[in-house]
Amino acid sequence: PVIDVDSWHQGVCRFCGTGCGIKIGMSDGKVVDVKGDPAAHNRGRLCIKGILNREILYVEDRALYPMIRKNGELERASWEEAMELIASRFSQSIQNSGPDSVAFYGSGQLFTEESYSANKLFKAGIGTNNVDGNPRLCMASAAVGYTSVFGKDEPMGCYEDTDHADCFFVTGSNMAECHPIVWERLQDRKRSNPDTFLIVVDPRKTRTAEHADLFLQIKPGTDVALYNSMIYEFYRRGLVDLEMIEDYLSFQSGSNSITEEQFRSHLEKYTPERAASVCGISAEQIREAAFRFGNSPATMSFWTMGLNQQIQGTAANRLVMAMHLLTGQIGRPGATPFSLTGQPNAGGGVRDTGSLAHALPNGRLVANPKHRKEMEELWNVPEGTISPNPGHHAISLFQAMNSGDVECALIMSTNPIQSLPNILPYRDAMENAFVVVADAFHPTETTKYADVVLPAAMWAEKGGVFSQSERRYHYVPNLVEPKGEARSDFDIIIDLADRLGHGDLFPNRTQADIWEEWRKISAHSTYNFEGITYERLKNQPGILWPCPDEDHPGTCRRYVPGEDPLVKDEDARLDFYGRPDGRALIYLHEQGEPYENQNEKFPLLLTTGRVLEHWHTETITRRVDDLKNIKTDFLEVHPADAARYGLQDGDDVRVASRRGDAEFVTRITDDIREGLVFATFHSAKHLVNKVTSDAVDPFSRQPDYKRCAVSIEKA
Ligand code: SF4
Secondary structure (H helix, E strand, C coil), X not given: CCCCCCEEEEEECCCCCCCCEEEEXXXXXXXXXXXXXXXXXXXXXXXXXXXXXXXXXXXXXECCCCEEEECCEEEXXXXXXXXXXXXXXXHHHHHHHCHHHEEEEECCCCCHHHHHHHHHHHHHHHCCCCEEECHHHHCXXXXXXXXXXXXXXXXXXXXXXXXXXXXXXXXXXXXXXXCHHHHHHHHHHHHHCCCCEEEEECCECCCCHHHCCEEECCCCCCHHHHHHHHHHHHHHCCCCCHHHHHHHEEEEECCEXXXXXXXXXXXXXXXXXXXXXXXXXXXXXXXXXXXXXHHCCCEEEEECHHHHCCCCHHHHHHHHHHHHHHHCCCCECCEEEEECXXXXXXXXXXXXXXXXXXXXXXXXXXXXXXXXXHHHHHCCCCCCCCCCCCCCCHHHHHHHHHHCCCCEEEEECCCHXXXXXXXXXXXXXXXXXXXXXXXXXXXXXXXXXXXXXXXXXXXXXXXXXXXXXXXXXXXXXXXXXXXXXXXXXXXXXHHHHHHCCCHHHCCCCCHHHHHHHHHHHHCCCCCXXXXXXXXXXXXXXXXXXXXXXXXXXXXCCCCCCXXXXXXXCCCCCCCCCCCCXXXXXXXXXXXXXXXXXXXXXXXXXXXXXXXXXXXXXCCCHHHCCCCCCCCCCEEEECHHXXXXXXXXXXXXXXXXXXXXXXXXXXXXXXXXXXXXXXXXXXXXXXXXXXXXXXXXXXXXXXXXXXXXXXXXXXX
16 A cells, blocks of 8 residues: 655664664654665665564554552552652662662663763762673673774774675674675675675574675684684785784783784694684685685675674684784775674664773773773762772673672663573572663563563654664654653653752753763763764764764774874874774784583583574564564574484474573574574573573673583473
């Protein structure tokens, strides 16, 4: 049927970190149509989730009014009753047990203004750094990688680099399903330039890997050996950029400086033959990958959870960055390392606002006295207000709720009791603490355990700023009234601030005021986006920072003279101004051992991921008619393993680890390595996170979802 549209409005897709621009069609006060914005980076394209942005507004099972748990049951309450209860429980805990007895657990799906305000309330008001969120589960290793190598977080390249690359190195990313519109842009480049070479590294033959010119189907958790070996080959074949090393790089092992010679001698252990036996691929494949990467006119790397969600996530990130730095595949169109962000606003919303337990805005750290003082001045609070102690990161926060150290928590726009790894103990954590959950939907695995549920407005029922993978800020308009009694997360945060006696932190009460404050604060940093006003964002599909004034068009390539306005030396080839000496760091990392071993009882490995059609814990997408029949209940099993365990395609299968078990339906495929099984984390009914491990990377504290020892048997 032809849809009558009264007006079209510029917006942004609500789902993944690709951040596609959309046009939203309105009629009679309702969203009636959605289409891709041809002026945005996605060139008018949307994936199936993006197309269904309209439907998500009108699905059933929305949380419609506040609820308070009484005698074990959630019962309808007024906003006043719910907020008073929350304020009194939080105040009581703070008074009796100190500010570190309360916590905020946020999300890369909140607007920037919301994450910024919650961070300010807890760190500059209440006085605790117990502020973390689901970006810890997805992007923390990339953030630590960038910060330690370049001095500042966030990628230096942009989507436009895709149009110039001659070689793509896609490692630990099923971007054809998880970032499908960036993938389409990569395919555009391949179609227009058929010599473009695609290398894919993944233990599964994903939809991405099906298109590879060279597919390295490595064993999970062995990519540090692979990258070391590729660097070994760069040196052996003369593919390193000597000018880069001389003028722009330093070498590091742990916290110690080392020489380039020491770095090179450690590589001797990673000949392609030795690395091949660790990774389970051939030495020839490693040689070819290294040659293609180093010899191409321009190489662009993409990565995401496959790199980040492992106990060597930081090491893997640093080494991919090192591969670009050592070969000079950096700072030119098409030559760049580029991490893909999972959620629509994990980068600009959470990482850049410093809404993490160790962080303060714009790359500052709570452990650094100078950084605390700077933020106390910018926030206009007395010196000494910000605690010097880093708060609890995601996993330790839920452990602290379990032990009683954290007594009250506010969880917003996320579903941790499905998305955290090793979920069973964290259900107890929810029961032990006083937990408030603000969500647009009920029930979810998390609201089921909440003491108070607050109905939250969602996309287009509230407006605000999202970011995405390439440092672009862009604006989501508020077009419709929230359903039921729902309120925006921003309103809830401000209401709580008032009730806790910290309303003075927010002298101006609107999100527009908060954006003004935040963009002005950014001017005191190398994340400068003072020139990105609401007005500009409402009239164009986003701007990439740095953007220091309102006439600046934004920056495609950071650290590059002539492009980045923060570069000081215009005659330099690059200016890594985030580092005190302007030199990026090459880190030495050895391939580590697994955190748990396979044995007779748990002889296989489990890895987890996503499918194109569903979003994270399916809270939204499972409720959409067009998607509700898309299967996410399967366990991929190699035919040899299926034969070994007597499984047929479609059999019910139980997968168990040292922590718990879950049931799935067998899907037999040789797309997966023998000895490895795969499940998505989408399904609440088939909860794979009862099985996964909460072992974390020692630097980023990001958990390892990609490799745990399991058994399988017919259920
Ligand atoms: Fe939305 Fe991501 Fe799909 Fe783009 S690729 S339409 S941002 S889900």
